[in-house]
Amino acid sequence: NAGVMQNPRHLVRRRGQEARLRCSPMKGHSHVYWYRQLPEEGLKFMVYLQKENIIDESGMPKERFSAEFPKEGPSILRIQQVVRGDSAAYFCASSPNLGVWGTGELFFGEGSRLTVL
Amino acid sequence: GQQLNQSPQSMFIQEGEDVSMNCTSSSIFNTWLWYKQDPGEGPVLLIALYKAGELTSNGRLTAQFGITRKDSFLNISASIPSDVGIYFCAGQLRETSGSRLTFGEGTQLTVNP
Numbered sequence A: 001n002a003g004v005m006q007n008p009r010h011l012v013r014r015r016g017q018e019a020r021l022r023c024s025p026m027k028g029h030s031h032v033y034w035y036r037q038l039p040e041e042g043l044k045f046m047v048y049l050q051k052e053n054i055i056d057e058s059g060m061p062k063e064r065f066s067a068e069f070p071k072e073g074p075s076i077l078r079i080q081q082v083v084r085g086d087s088a089a090y091f092c093a094s095s096p097n098l099g100v101w102g103t104g105e106l107f108f109g110e111g112s113r114l115t116v117l
Numbered sequence B: 001g002q003q004l005n006q007s008p009q010s011m012f013i014q015e016g017e018d019v020s021m022n023c024t025s026s027s028i029f030n031t032w033l034w035y036k037q038d039p040g041e042g043p044v045l046l047i048a049l050y051k052a053g054e055l056t057s058n059g060r061l062t063a064q065f066g067i068t069r070k071d072s073f074l075n076i077s078a079s080i081p082s083d084v085g086i087y088f089c090a091g092q093l094r095e096t097s098g099s100r101l102t103f104g105e106g107t108q109l110t111v112n113p
Helices: none
Strands: A005-007 A010-013 A019-024 A029-037 A043-050 A053-056 A065-068 A075-079 A088-096 A112-116 B004-007 B010-014 B019-025 B031-037 B044-049 B055-058 B061-065 B071-076 B085-092 B107-112
Touching: A010 A019, A019 A088, A019 A112, A029 A075, A043 A065, A043 A075, A075 A088, B004 B085, B010 B019, B019 B085, B019 B107, B031 B061, B031 B071, B044 B055, B044 B061, B044 B071, B071 B085
Parallel strands: A010 A112, B010 B107
Antiparallel strands: A005 A019, A019 A075, A029 A043, A029 A088, A043 A053, A065 A075, A088 A112, B004 B019, B019 B071, B031 B044, B031 B085, B055 B061, B061 B071, B085 B107
C-alpha cells in the first residue's frame, strides 16, 4: 500500500515564478492537509481539503497561495509570484474518511523542498 | 491560537541511555501524537494517544496523555544510534480545529555510539 506521494521532491524557482506542488494521498484516504516547515522549525498548518472542498484554509496566506483537491487527480498547492520567504519544505498528509473530522492520525509524505532564488 | 512548548530543544546521549521529552500546551487537546523526522524525510507517526491519562507503548517507546489534557511525554528506553532524529509532538482539538494538528518545535536527539 503506497504511502503519501509528493512531487517534485525538489523545486527551484526564481522570484516571480509560479510553483506547483502535487500530492497523492494514501489509497483509501480522502482528507488531505498541507503543512509548511522552515529550517529547524516545526510544521505549520496551511490548509485542509476533502475531495472538491476546502474545509479549513486558516493557515494559508491570503495572497499568492491556493490549494485544490479535484475529484480526479492529486491535490495541488500553488504558489504564484514566489518570493525568497516562500523557500521551505512543504509537506502533504492524508487521513482516512471517518466522519466529518477524520481521525487524529495523519500520514505524511516525503515533502517538496522549494528553493526560491 | 494554540501553542505547544516542547522540551528539551536538543539532547545528546550515549547509546543505551533512556530519553524523556515532553510537550505542554496553553490549552487542552483531545488527541496527542508523536512523530519522528529524519533529515530530508517526512514525519513518521510513532504513537497516537486519544484519552486523558492513557499510557501507550510501541516497542522501546512509551508515551502518555496527561490527565489535564494539556501535556504529553515520550520516553525512549535503551537508545540506539538509529533513534537519532527530530521528535515532534502534535496536538489536535477536533471540536474547534477539526483534524488540524498543532506541532511543537521539535526535540533534536543525538545518540553517541
